[in-house]
Amino acid sequence: MALLTHWDGEPVQVWARVWRANRVEAHDVVGSTNDRLKRLASEGARPYSVVVAEEQTAGRGRSGGVWHSPPGSGLWISVLLPSSGVVPTHLPLVVGVAAARAAESACSGLKVGIKWPNDLQVGALKVGGILCEHSHGAVVAGVGVNLRVPPDALPEEVAVRAAALEGAASVRVSAGELASALLHELHALVPRSGRGLEREVHQELERRDVLRDREVVTQQAGPGTARGIAPDGALLLERPDGTRVGVRAGSVRLA
Secondary structure, eight states: OOBOSEETTEEHHHHHHHHTOSEEEEEEEESOHHHHHHHHHHTTOOTTEEEEEEEESSOBOGGGOBOOBOTTSEEEEEEEEEOOSSOOTTHHHHHHHHHHHHHHHHSTTOOOEEETTTEEEETTEEEEEEEEEEETTEEEEEEEEESOOOTTSSOHHHHTTBOOHHHHHTSOOOHHHHHHHHHHHHHHHGGGTTTSOOHHHHHHHHHHBSSTTSEEEETTTEEEEEEEEOTTSOEEEEOTTSOEEEEOSSOEEEO
């Protein structure tokens, strides 16, 4: 693990200024940007400190799943967000909206959907994911977005479900441009997120929701039909008997 003085063609201090970040660390290789930022949080790092890496060797998704982060193939970034207590159910969705907006700003004409609770999709394929973890009175928000993944860089079972922005949009995507758009959106959205989803963000999530009105199986509440997202960030599940329940944890898959 080596600290970089430059990342994506600019000095790290330039990115710190552009991102309005209290601290920026850029690495050539790191185990996990989230784990590194959690360590910095334990040492007193302030909100909007950032860790970014060219490659992760121990990247992970929710529930400990492996997140494949080949070198130079994506944006692997973690941002320390102000918070207290546990990670609110709605916060990964707010970060997801920020990431979706950032991807669309970098790829004109692209439409990015959100699969509850933390996946970014283009069509039926996953292009990115969010992992929010509580650490020392703050939230470490990890964002991974595939920019250009070589065909042989991912295991076959992952490759069939994944896509990259450059392939989907047929444009070259700058990791720095994408990160800048992401930080801009986080600065705008997170302070307003409060105890639930702001109305504008909630409506946007409804438009981006790739599960709405589809048959799903949830880890927490079993099978049913997804009926949208509640203002607190819960997935609204209509069970086979017609009753509805809010799903606030666990995974979900199409039936």
